[in-house]
Amino acid sequence: MGPIVDRRTVLGAAVGVAALGAVAVPASAAPRSARSTATPSTTGDPDLPVRSDFDGRVGERYTALSPWGTASLVLDEVADLPGAPAGSENAYSLLFSADAGDARDAIYRLTSASGAEHVLFLVRAGGASTLEATVDRTR
Numbered sequence: 001m002g003p004i005v006d007r008r009t010v011l012g013a014a015v016g017v018a019a020l021g022a023v024a025v026p027a028s029a030a031p032r033s034a035r036s037t038a039t040p041s042t043t044g045d046p047d048l049p050v051r052s053d054f055d056g057r058v059g060e061r062y063t064a065l066s067p068w069g070t071a072s073l074v075l076d077e078v079a080d081l082p083g084a085p086a087g088s089e090n091a092y093s094l095l096f097s098a099d100a101g102d103a104r105d106a107i108y109r110l111t112s113a114s115g116a117e118h119v120l121f122l123v124r125a126g127g128a129s130t131l132e133a134t135v136d137r138t139r
Contacts, residue, residue, distance in 0.1 A: 046109070049118040049135065050089040054078045057112070062096070064108040064122075071102035073110065073131065081136055090137040095130060096122065103129050 057075055064071045077095040084091035105123045125132035 046117040047119050048137075049120065051078065051087065051092040051135075052089060053116065053118060054092075054094055060112055062110040062112050064096075064098075064102075064110050066104065066106040066108050068104055068106065071098050071108075073098050073102075073108075076130075081134065084136070084138060088138070090135065092135055094120070094133040094135075095125070096132075098129050098131055100129055103127075103131050 054075060055078055058078065060075050062073045062075065064073045073096040075094065076097050077093075079093045079095070080086050080088065081091045081093060103124050105121075107119065107121050110118045110120060120133040120135075122131040122133050124130065
């Protein structure tokens with residue numbers, strides 16, 4: 001007959017696993033309220049792009065890396081979100097054009113010619129070669 005596992009042993013193991021899990025959780029998995037509210041212009045964090053990272057860059061080409069490969073995207077528009085303050089750093093949309101067949105819904109790592117890097121979820125919008133990102137960190 002094998003060892004008997006009692007309730008105290010199971011609960012003790014669960015507490016140990018929970019403590020280990022709390023240590024191993026990456027910061028990006030933290031609740032929004034626990035994350036830094038600093039903008040990438042001060043932190044350099046590509047996962048928190050702000051509007052000013054894209055304003056004045058319409059027409060600029062970006063190399064976009066996704067799970068399906070690399071695509072070339074051109075920034076076509078930076079726009080306000082309905083109901084958000086005009087020019088908000090944390091509430092805006094972006095439209096990109098892609099070569100035919102390259103426009104797929106995915107998380108992309110965008111790199112500009114200047115070396116700026118951003119991570120965005122882009123979805124097809126309005127046509128086979130248009131991708132849109134919506135950023136809204138106001139809630």
